[in-house]
Amino acid sequence: MVKITDVARHANVSPSTVSYALSGKRPISPETRRRIEASIRELGYRPHAGARSLASSRSRVIGLVLPLRKGVHVPVVMQFVTSVLTAAREDDHDVLLLTQDEGEEGITRVAQSAMADAFIVMDVEMDDRRLPLLRALERPSVLIGFPSDPAGLTCVDLDFAGAGAACAEHLASLGHRTVALVGSPPEVYVRGTGFARRVAAGFTAAADRLGLRSSVHPCQQTPSAAQALAERLLHEQPGLSGIVVHNEPITQPLISAFQAMGLRVPEDLSVAAICPDETAEQAPVPITSVAIPSAEIGTRAVELLLAKLAGRIDVPETTQLSARLTRRATTAPPPTAAD
Known part of the structure; x- marks a missing residue:
């Protein structure tokens, strides 16, 4: 040795x-x-x-605050966790994972015990009750996500409003006039989770600006819920020709449900998704999508946190990664525009 x-x-x-x-x-x-x-x-x-x-009077441990609440899609979340773990270990830091929904109590407990030098906080709500503590805490923190008021905080995430807008703009550019967003489970919106609210806001604002008829539909993460929603959408909106899905577990079940009702994708119905690239690329029919760059976001969060730990004063308060839409096989002009 x-x-x-x-x-x-x-x-x-x-x-x-x-x-x-x-x-x-x-x-x-x-x-x-x-x-x-x-x-x-x-x-x-x-x-x-x-x-x-x-x-050094430091533990070289980062606390990763990730309450596993109802409606959280664990496989996608774990991509963020893996990227944080990898980036932290490259700088010789360990990660303490806090998964209970303890709010301020869990963060305070870990901070007072000196088990962690700093915190990365996920599943950020628009009016998150943890924010006053994080602003006052002597230990640095970085949020993966944006609350309604990010002042005095350090936040990094995908531009989810831009992601929703990019999908609406893509469908409009192909000639679609009636579109719908199939979003996260209802409880995610009820909690005011930032990324879900921002996707819906960006999608709706872009649709309004472009003169599209649009609607937003929360959906549970089960095939039966996807089937029921597909049937309801076709009954209530017979002119519907474009769908945006921001709910990874039901993306393929939703497509299958529409196909079982006789709709061809993309000839009769175009589908875009906001999801990791591998989900879109590995689908039976590759899906047009805006990527969720979990590896880049997690790495950036660690870099920002380490810069704060080092006492740097040039750390940006907000870092938003631009939405990037990749067209694949599930979007095309609607039947009337193609004929």
Whole structure:
């Protein structure tokens, strides 16, 4: 096992200088730091986590606050979690996952116990009750998601309003005039979850601006709910020719339900989705979609948090990733426009 004395000998410095370089307790010249870092990499030295924590008064642990509430689609959420874990480990940080819906109590408990140096918070609501605590907390935090008032916070996410708008604009450009958004389960909207509300707002605003007839329909994440909604939509809106789905578990069941009722996709009905690229690409008929870049968002959240931990003052308060629509096989002009 490589020891700190081995690193010191290799870098031609004293063991205390190596210790100072690791803990940051005393300034080290850039040249000396570079030699020490090169020796650490070459020898494969790994600082003892407990000793390093004591030396720096930090746990090198990030608290990831992710309450697994009803209506949360776990597979997509886990893509975000994986990206946060990967980015944190690349900087030698561990992640403490907080999945209970404890609100402020859970964050306060972890902060007071010094189990985590900072927090990444997910499933952000428009009027999230955790926000006053996060603004006042001495430990840094980053939100994956945007509340209605992000002032004094650091937030990163996909531009979900732009995603909803991009789908409406794409359907309008093909000639569709009656469109519908099939959204998240009702309880997600009732909670005021930010991403769901923003997709609906962006979709509706773009449809209004373009003169489309539009509607928004929350839907439970079951095939039977998808079937019932498909039947209702065709009964209530016979002119419907374009669907946007922001509810990954029912995307394919919804398409199958329309097909079982005799509609061809995309000849009779165009379908776009807001979902991870792999979901759209691996569907039986590849789906036109706006990607949810979970890996990039999770990585960016960690980078922002580490910058705050380092005391940087240039950390942006808001970071929105642009919506990117990729056209695939499920969208085309409506029958009247194609004839």
